[in-house]
Amino acid sequence: MLDSIQTGLYGLTSGVSYLFSQGGPNVIMLLVGATLLYLGVKKEVEPLLLVPIGFGCVLVNIPLSDLMEPGGLLRLLYDMGIANELFPLLIFVGIGAMIDFGSLLENPKMLLFGAAGQFGIFITLLLALALGFPALEAVSIAVIGACDGPTAIYVASQYAPQLLAPISVAAYSYMALVPIIQPPIMRALTTPKERVIRMAPIRRSVSPQTKLLFPIVVTLVTGLIAPKGLPLMGTIMLGNFMRECAVVTRLQKASENEIANVVTLFLGLAIGGTMEGHAFLKPATLMIFGMGFVAICLDTVAGVLFGKLVCWMSGGKVNPLIGAAGISAFPMAARVVQAQGQLYDKKNHLLMHAAGVNTGGQIGSVVAAAVMLSVLKGMGLI
Amino acid sequence: MDNDKWAFGLTMMVVGMGGTFLTLWILSLVMDLLKKVFPLPHEGGGAEKKS
Numbered sequence: 001m002l003d004s005i006q007t008g009l010y011g012l013t014s015g016v017s018y019l020f021s022q023g024g025p026n027v028i029m030l031l032v033g034a035t036l037l038y039l040g041v042k043k044e045v046e047p048l049l050l051v052p053i054g055f056g057c058v059l060v061n062i063p064l065s066d067l068m069e070p071g072g073l074l075r076l077l078y079d080m081g082i083a084n085e086l087f088p089l090l091i092f093v094g095i096g097a098m099i100d101f102g103s104l105l106e107n108p109k110m111l112l113f114g115a116a117g118q119f120g121i122f123i124t125l126l127l128a129l130a131l132g133f134p135a136l137e138a139v140s141i142a143v144i145g146a147c148d149g150p151t152a153i154y155v156a157s158q159y160a161p162q163l164l165a166p167i168s169v170a171a172y173s174y175m176a177l178v179p180i181i182q183p184p185i186m187r188a189l190t191t192p193k194e195r196v197i198r199m200a201p202i203r204r205s206v207s208p209q210t211k212l213l214f215p216i217v218v219t220l221v222t223g224l225i226a227p228k229g230l231p232l233m234g235t236i237m238l239g240n241f242m243r244e245c246a247v248v249t250r251l252q253k254a255s256e257n258e259i260a261n262v263v264t265l266f267l268g269l270a271i272g273g274t275m276e277g278h279a280f281l282k283p284a285t286l287m288i289f290g291m292g293f294v295a296i297c298l299d300t301v302a303g304v305l306f307g308k309l310v311c312w313m314s315g316g317k318v319n320p321l322i323g324a325a326g327i328s329a330f331p332m333a334a335r336v337v338q339a340q341g342q343l344y345d346k347k348n349h350l351l352m353h354a355a356g357v358n359t360g361g362q363i364g365s366v367v368a369a370a371v372m373l374s375v376l377k378g379m380g381l382i
Numbered sequence: 383m384d385n386d387k388w389a390f391g392l393t394m395m396v397v398g399m400g401g402t403f404l405t406l407w408i409l410s411l412v413m414d415l416l417k418k419v420f421p422l423p424h425e426g427g428g429a430e431k432k433s
Binding site for chain 1: 383387388390391392393394395397398399401403404405406407408409410411412413414416417420421422423
């Protein structure tokens with residue numbers, strides 16, 4: 001009888017005793033989870049993601065909870081949509097359904113800004129290799145520089161699943177920090193004269209047929225050049241095609257609302273589930289966060305410098321600040337450009353131009369990841 | 383970093399960045415072409431025809 005009571009009591013106290021004996025990393029990660037929840041709730045930093053990620057992190061770090069063991073809730077979500085890359089792709093359908101590529105189509109050359117904005121990816125790849133990461137892990141880390149959460153998750157879950165947690169948290173955190181990271185770089189690289197350049201207003205010149213054919217053409221062209229990235233580009237363009245064809249409004253609305261919301265919840269919880277203390281707290285995690293920061297800074301540097309080049313080539317008709325919007329953080333980066341432009345000239349409206357560059361960055365980040373995957377395939381590494 | 387890693391990193395940088403630029407440049411040309419093939423009809427098109 002006494003033995004049974006003791007065994008029963010052990011069942012109630014084993015979690016607490018584990019926490020005090022070997023639960024140091026769990027305690028730290030419980031604090032990290034609480035910080036993520038604080039940032040999401042109180043500061044409203046990417047709350048749709050940080051709240052489920054933070055809560056998932058808290059859940060998985062409660063000792064002996066077994067949520068990431070086979071059959072556990074978080075493991076189930078992970079296997080259901082991250083291990084097989086389904087969740088990021090479903091999110092891409094929603095993103096495609098939300099984005100209006102009209103401002104990019106008004107001036108297609110803005111796409112080149114979207115290419116310049118991916119420069120940080122490739123320098124970060126060299127940096128990761130120099131720090132000793134194997135090739136596929138280095139590629140997965142570098143994709144943080146795409147500033148595109150779903151793409152980073154898609155690549156990491158395939159080629160570096162052991163680094164998925166730090167990579168995805170870094171990608172989403174830095175996306176949210178774009179309004180803090182970019183402005184000092186933009187100011188440092190431009191002159192006061194350049195910052196007040198007013199660009200000609202955008203004239204509406206895109207027909208509905210062009211907008212309808214755009215997603216199909218982009219899918220075909222990028223699919224032929226970089227087929228390994230077709231799941232990424234194909235889903236984003238499927239969403240956009242549903243938006244532009246206007247005959248499947250229910251599917252479009254479901255993609256950008258219900259499906260995207262449910263998947264975001266599951267994705268966040270599953271990523272939080274990968275943040276178990278003993279696995280997450282490694283020097284590599286800190287390095288990944290550092291390299292992610294470098295990548296986004298370099299993206300901004302390259303974008304603004306490319307803007308200066310285009311400004312010079314156009315005889316001063318292009319404000320170089322818009323180059324900073326060539327990353328994938330949409331529409332945050334475009335808003336940052338608008339705010340910076342108006343800081344020096346209240347009547348300067350750069351938003352539409354920056355939105356064109358920003359949607360170019362959205363496509364650019366997916367193309368960069370697709371090209372990298374196809375090059376890896378060509379080299380026989382995947 | 384050993385030679386293999388350098389070779390891999392530089393290959394990814396040159397082919398990856400070059401491929402990204404090239405793909406996006408081709409896309410921009412195709413988008414320009416689409417706009418030419420399917421231009422936006424002028425709102426005052428009818429009046430222009432009369433003159």
